[in-house]
Amino acid sequence: MNTSSTNRPAIVEEAYTILLQLGGRRFLAMTGANQLMAAGRTASNPNPWLRLNLCRNQAQVNRLKITLMPSDTYKVEFYHQELVDWVPVITHAQTFEMVYGEDLPALFTSVTGYDTHL
Template sequence: MQQAATATTLECICCSATFVDSLNLKYTRCEGCRREVSETILKQLGGARFLAMTGAKHLMFCDGNLRFKLSNNFAKDGINFVDIQLTKADLYEVKYSKITHSRTKGPQELIIARDSMVYGDMLRSTFTAATGLYTSL
């Protein structure tokens, strides 16, 4: 027999509010803080101008992360997926990947580059150096 997943009550590391993690996804932030952190990352990258200049799409706001897809064969080294994560030291860790799909093997991720200990004001220049895409005019 399958056991039903039990909900866990957790405390947000940002605002100390308690929230229920009913799917046991091991979140560390409440819904409001997760969205706020991800929106802040997007603003530091340039907001709407960043989206227009890079063609970033399918934005995913996760637990202190911002993930998005880039068009295939648009960025340097075939990078088509970027994951930006806020660390406990209030710095960012950025992972640049190439995701491919095949019928026999399914989706596969090849990590092209990683940048760690990136300050918020360095996100744009780090992104441009890794992908070759400018974030604004």
């Protein structure tokens, strides 16, 4: 798969844009976030999203999902997910809607307690 800047698939572009809104590679290094997963715009999924796993934090959440909404704002979901008898159980869920891109780092810091930059 060719991932040069001119031939990058749309799913990568949209997820990369969401990651850049958070702070890009510096965000990943500062927070320890890992295992990024993304979904692009399709007929069955009109809103692209980025999901990542988080390290331990004050909110006791281990997942973050950021969805780009049609209004060009984000829906941000923090939650703790674990498998109990092979069934996903979600607790500590916090959802924020109508979040602008420039507000993503401050929201992340207020919920998790982790700084997104030096």
